[in-house]
Every structure is written in C-alpha cells, then in structure tokens.
Amino acid sequence: MYVYDLGRAVAARDRLFEALPEGFEVYYALKANPHPDVARALHEGPGHGCRAEISSSGELSAALTAGFAGAECLYTGPGKTAAELNKAMECGVRMFSVESLSDATHVGLAASRHGTVADCLLRINAPATAASTGIRMMGKASQFGIDSETLPETMRQLTTVPGTRIVGAHFYTMSNAADEAALIGEFESAIALASRLESKLGLPLEFLDIGGGFAAPYAAPGVRAEYPRLRSELERMLDRYLPRWRTGSLRLAVESGRHLVAESGCLLVRVVNIKAGRGRTFVILDAGINALGGLSGIGRLLPVAARLDGGEQSLVATLSGPLCTPGDTLGRDVNLPELQVGDIITIPNTGAYGVTASLLAFLGRETPYEVVLRGAEVVSVSRLDVQRSYRVMKPEVL
Structure with a gap:
C-alpha cells in the first residue's frame, strides 16, 4: 500500500x-x-x-x-x-x-x-x-x-x-x-x-x-x-x-x-516469508518490482542497501518480492531489525516513480492500494486497474 x-x-x-x-x-x-x-x-x-x-x-x-x-x-x-x-x-x-x-x-x-x-x-x-x-x-x-x-x-x-x-x-x-x-x-x-x-x-x-x-x-x-x-x-x-x-x-x-513528490509517499509492504540458506537471509515481501519497479528497465536500479526504521538493526538480508523471477529484488545486504512473518516494513521516499514506474502487469498480481492523506483526513483510497484479459477488437481499428 x-x-x-x-x-x-x-x-x-x-x-x-x-x-x-x-x-x-x-x-x-x-x-x-x-x-x-x-x-x-x-x-x-x-x-x-x-x-x-x-x-x-x-x-x-x-x-x-x-x-x-x-x-x-x-x-x-x-x-x-x-x-x-x-x-x-x-x-x-x-x-x-x-x-x-x-x-x-x-x-x-x-x-x-x-x-x-x-x-x-x-x-x-x-x-x-x-x-x-x-x-x-x-x-x-x-x-x-x-x-x-x-x-x-x-x-x-x-x-x-x-x-x-x-x-x-x-x-x-x-x-x-x-x-x-x-x-x-x-x-x-x-x-x-x-x-x-x-x-x-x-x-x-x-x-x-x-x-x-x-x-x-x-x-x-x-x-x-x-x-x-x-x-x-x-x-x-x-x-x-x-x-x-x-x-x-x-x-x-x-x-x-x-x-x-518523493518525500510525500511511502510504501508499506508485508513480510510473507523469511528464508535462510547458503549463508544468506532472504526476506520475502508481498510486493516487489511489480509495485516498486524503480524504472529498472532503463538502468535506474534501486539502492543495493538501505536502512529501514523499526528498532535495532541486527539482521542483514536481501529484500525480495513475490514474483517468480530472480530479478525481483528490492535491495541486497539491507540492515533490518529482527523480523517475523506478518511484520510491516515501511520504504520511505517513494512518492515518485512508484506505481506507474513498475511492472504492474507482470505475473498478474494485484496492484498496490494508493491512500491519499491530508493531515489526518483520508482523501481517497484507490487501486490502478490493469486489464487482466485481452479485449478483442475488429481488425479495422488498426
């Protein structure tokens, strides 16, 4: 979200x-x-x-x-x-x-x-x-x-x-x-x-x-x-x-x-799995490059390291998304607090190049919610609609 x-x-x-x-x-x-x-x-x-x-x-x-x-x-x-x-x-x-x-x-x-x-x-x-x-x-x-x-x-x-x-x-x-x-x-x-x-x-x-x-x-x-x-x-x-x-x-x-707009936005993601193996820890989230793509297709990659708030930073892990591709990585060697499945991580400064700069349609997952606040007031809650089925047209439209 x-x-x-x-x-x-x-x-x-x-x-x-x-x-x-x-x-x-x-x-x-x-x-x-x-x-x-x-x-x-x-x-x-x-x-x-x-x-x-x-x-x-x-x-x-x-x-x-x-x-x-x-x-x-x-x-x-x-x-x-x-x-x-x-x-x-x-x-x-x-x-x-x-x-x-x-x-x-x-x-x-x-x-x-x-x-x-x-x-x-x-x-x-x-x-x-x-x-x-x-x-x-x-x-x-x-x-x-x-x-x-x-x-x-x-x-x-x-x-x-x-x-x-x-x-x-x-x-x-x-x-x-x-x-x-x-x-x-x-x-x-x-x-x-x-x-x-x-x-x-x-x-x-x-x-x-x-x-x-x-x-x-x-x-x-x-x-x-x-x-x-x-x-x-x-x-x-x-x-x-x-x-x-x-x-x-x-x-x-x-x-x-x-x-x-960068400072105006943050992305809330949930931990859905934690996996350790071969000397590395992977924190798997419910959103990855499908929600925070970072224009990676034109070389603007996300930081390979970032400190996130949430207590003492005692865990070093790779932040991975849910997609079935090894490219779905939000950050490597990220300093994190100890986490459990269900915890929420806040990724700051994502008001720019967020939803619409991401691979929204890849693998057909739901798009993230977007919640707009003015002070304590909720102005709107929305979700960008990405068509999941093809609309058949007559050839003459081309």
Whole structure:
C-alpha cells in the first residue's frame, strides 16, 4: 500500500517556488506520479500553483482530471503520434516542446487540422558541460533535442513550419542533481546558450524552460536537496544574459517531478516469508518490482542497501518480492531489525516513480492500494486497474 501525504507535496512545491526568482513558473512532471489527487494538490491552493508537463495521452487525461486546463500543459517527448497530437489539440493543449524538424512538422499538421497554431519550444541538445553529478541528459547523441551545432543550418526551417509558432527554447541538462553548484552551472550554460541563439541565429525567445534536475532520495531514508543560492544565482545570470526578464517580457520556467513528490509517499509492504540458506537471509515481501519497479528497465536500479526504521538493526538480508523471477529484488545486504512473518516494513521516499514506474502487469498480481492523506483526513483510497484479459477488437481499428 502506498500512502501519500499531500501536505508534504505542497510544502515541497512552495519551497521550490521560494528558491526561484519571482515570476518563474513550475511545471510538474506527471511521469513522477500521475495520481490525480497528488497532481491536484500541486495545482491548487493559495499562493503558487504548478502547471503540468506531460508526454502522453494518459498523462494528459490525468492532468485534466486533476484540474489542469489544456492551456496549462506543456506536451513533451520525441515520439508524439498523430493520434496523441489530435487528442491534445482537442483538449486545448497549445504548448509543445519539439525535438526535431519532423516532430515540429507533426505538431504543425495536427494544429492545422484543428484550425489553430501551436506554440513550440525548441528542445536543444547542448554540448556537454563539466558537471559530474546527477544523470546527464544532454551533450551526447540522443533521441532528445535538436543538436545545437545543427541549428545554424536548420533554424530557418524550424521557424517556418506551417501550423507552428516558435516561441522559445527548452533545455533539460540533468536529473537528480544534489550538488547545487553543478545545477547552477548547468542552468547558466543553458541561459547563455539561449541568449546566443537569440542574438546570432534569430531564435524567437518569448519563453525559456531551463529544465529541472532538482534532487530527492528514492526508496531510501533522507530529505530532498535544498538550493539556498539558486534564487540569487539565477537572478545574476539572467541579468547578465537576458536582462529584459526584469520587465516580464520573457516567461521563465523550470520543471520538477521527484523533488516535489518523493518525500510525500511511502510504501508499506508485508513480510510473507523469511528464508535462510547458503549463508544468506532472504526476506520475502508481498510486493516487489511489480509495485516498486524503480524504472529498472532503463538502468535506474534501486539502492543495493538501505536502512529501514523499526528498532535495532541486527539482521542483514536481501529484500525480495513475490514474483517468480530472480530479478525481483528490492535491495541486497539491507540492515533490518529482527523480523517475523506478518511484520510491516515501511520504504520511505517513494512518492515518485512508484506505481506507474513498475511492472504492474507482470505475473498478474494485484496492484498496490494508493491512500491519499491530508493531515489526518483520508482523501481517497484507490487501486490502478490493469486489464487482466485481452479485449478483442475488429481488425479495422488498426
């Protein structure tokens, strides 16, 4: 069972707004946790509210259910299909991040079919910088972004695609950067490059999304990173490279997922078996990678060790799930208290990349419950429905 504390998510949102210069927009990346109650809490309430960053029709539906308007969504991703773009246009989405000339063309065709013009940000794949922390998202060959060195040849084509209006640039340099200096350095590189592209190549620059990278622990004890110098440093670099931001003529944005919601969630799992053999102890749980997959399919593995609360840590064991595969392991050499069958273990900081980042349909087990709290109030109890039978369709639907 996942438990989400909306107060923690809202506190993280408000703290991030405080760390940014006045006027910055924050886009919540629904990939981190698309639960409508969680997204709604980040969107609503007094003071600052988030917009939505989405990259599928499913995330668009979740955003709309949570109360975001289509006009508050930024649609990203390198493989937008005609059907997805049509749905987005129907729902009022008008802001897209485009990753290539062909991607921009697809957006323009969809917009033209709906008698409108789509505002597009060029996602730029900038050269690598010296940052050594976090997960690198730029500076190498990738399906993401337009290589910056090609822009002198392609800018004219990109800015004249029918059905589109280029309004700015989108960068996403790194993910999960706990080192504030590294993150600041990445942001400065992006802002400086945006300024050069505007002055030398004529990039229209009404909107600048400098991405994210704000860190938080995952499935292990800890607290989200703080960035006490970020506000003053962003003001300094914007004053240097894009001074008109002070007039309000340039929209500025960041995006964040895990930083906003990781601390808000925990996963409660039950011990169903304890097995010892050949010098190792295995604590077998009622949930594994089917409930806490950790995006392991793209190399984001769970920690191989984590301390969990619950008394004196006198047991070292492997935490295994219930699936019939040796890959169903949540942690190795984990320090634990002495446990018995039926005990409950709490895995902290699982409000991001939990349920929907997991192998939900593998081996057909029940999906975990998701319980949403606001203080002591239970806001909702839900369970994501995964179809267990195939719905037969007529061939012509293809």
